[in-house]
Amino acid sequence: MKKIAVFTSGGDAPGMNACIRAVVRTALNKGLEVIGIHRGYQGMIEGEFVVMNNASVAGIIHQGGTILHSARCAEFRSKEGRQKAFEQLEKAGIEGVVAIGGDGTFTGADIFSKEFDIPFVGTPGTIDNDLNGTDFTIGYDTAINTAMAAIDNIKDTANAHNRLFIIEVMGRDVGFIALRSAIATGAEAVLVPESQTDTEALIQTLKINQKRKKRANIIIVAEGDETGGAFKIEEEIKKRFPFYETKVTILGHIQRGGRPTCMERVRASRMGMEAVNALLAGKSNVMVGQIHNDIVLTPFDQAVKHHEEINPILLEMVEMLS
Numbered sequence: 001m002k003k004i005a006v007f008t009s010g011g012d013a014p015g016m017n018a019c020i021r022a023v024v025r026t027a028l029n030k031g032l033e034v035i036g037i038h039r040g041y042q043g044m045i046e047g048e049f050v051v052m053n054n055a056s057v058a059g060i061i062h063q064g065g066t067i068l069h070s071a072r073c074a075e076f077r078s079k080e081g082r083q084k085a086f087e088q089l090e091k092a093g094i095e096g097v098v099a100i101g102g103d104g105t106f107t108g109a110d111i112f113s114k115e116f117d118i119p120f121v122g123t124p125g126t127i128d129n130d131l132n133g134t135d136f137t138i139g140y141d142t143a144i145n146t147a148m149a150a151i152d153n154i155k156d157t158a159n160a161h162n163r164l165f166i167i168e169v170m171g172r173d174v175g176f177i178a179l180r181s182a183i184a185t186g187a188e189a190v191l192v193p194e195s196q197t198d199t200e201a202l203i204q205t206l207k208i209n210q211k212r213k214k215r216a217n218i219i220i221v222a223e224g225d226e227t228g229g230a231f232k233i234e235e236e237i238k239k240r241f242p243f244y245e246t247k248v249t250i251l252g253h254i255q256r257g258g259r260p261t262c263m264e265r266v267r268a269s270r271m272g273m274e275a276v277n278a279l280l281a282g283k284s285n286v287m288v289g290q291i292h293n294d295i296v297l298t299p300f301d302q303a304v305k306h307h308e309e310i311n312p313i314l315l316e317m318v319e320m321l322s
């Protein structure tokens, strides 16, 4: 193998730049040429390729976002789109690809590398932590720390004014960000997609808190909770506590950006380095993950089947400790 490419795809995540840097520098150290593909699968189809050298990835390890940019690309879902992508890779002489992205990115990579003879190795770049075969995805640690810091700030004002804050955090299908940030900020309740929300129990908790004369009440809601999100919860609470001053905050995209944490940078760097090693070892269609500090390779079709239940002990902790 003489020439490889790297790209980022799907939702951007802090730590992607550290991973790109590690891929590029490991590959150069091993005597490979490296191409950066801009804008994910869209750039692959359109041949948006740039030659990467050591300087191209200088000064980026601490930056959020992705210097290669990302995209959601409908065309890659069709055979014709993937054919165009293959022709571009072949024309550029690319013999292996590192894909940094989430479950959609790996589903696409899995289909592509079974159709065409170019090996793909992935690293898990998503703030959602929703992939099998790794304890942590790149971006998750930073996202929970960003959510925690924002909620800490809101808690100050909630305390000052005796208010109930309902804070919506990211997580369409999984409640990892909601649960971790709820525990870390001492929230009164957390609502996640993995468990059925008991609105009556929530109302009871608020009644008890009222009796205890708690000054601030913080409820964390994952955006994908079946209740419909923070504004819906507020409606329900207002019906029962019309005189309670409630405020809704949607944290939104601040959770995606920002400087990656130390753990993020270290993990992303290691995964990037191991992705190049895996390509050189002849691996394909696998995601590089880290479990208990060990590097583990998981086939793409297994990595995307994430059905981990939320840990009930952590849910109980929120209730017990608030």
Ligand code: ATP
Residues within 6 Å of the ligand: 009, 010, 011, 012, 041, 071, 072, 073, 074, 075, 076, 077, 078, 101, 102, 103, 104, 105, 106, 107, 108, 109, 111, 125, 126, 127, 128
């Ligand atoms: P995140 O978890 O952060 O959203 P992701 O990788 O899951 O990241 P998606 O937008 O779902 O983000 O997927 C990225 C891209 O992968 C899509 O825009 C599309 O080009 C490609 N892709 C997703 N699913 C498929 C599929 N079934 N077939 C082919 N390509 C796909």
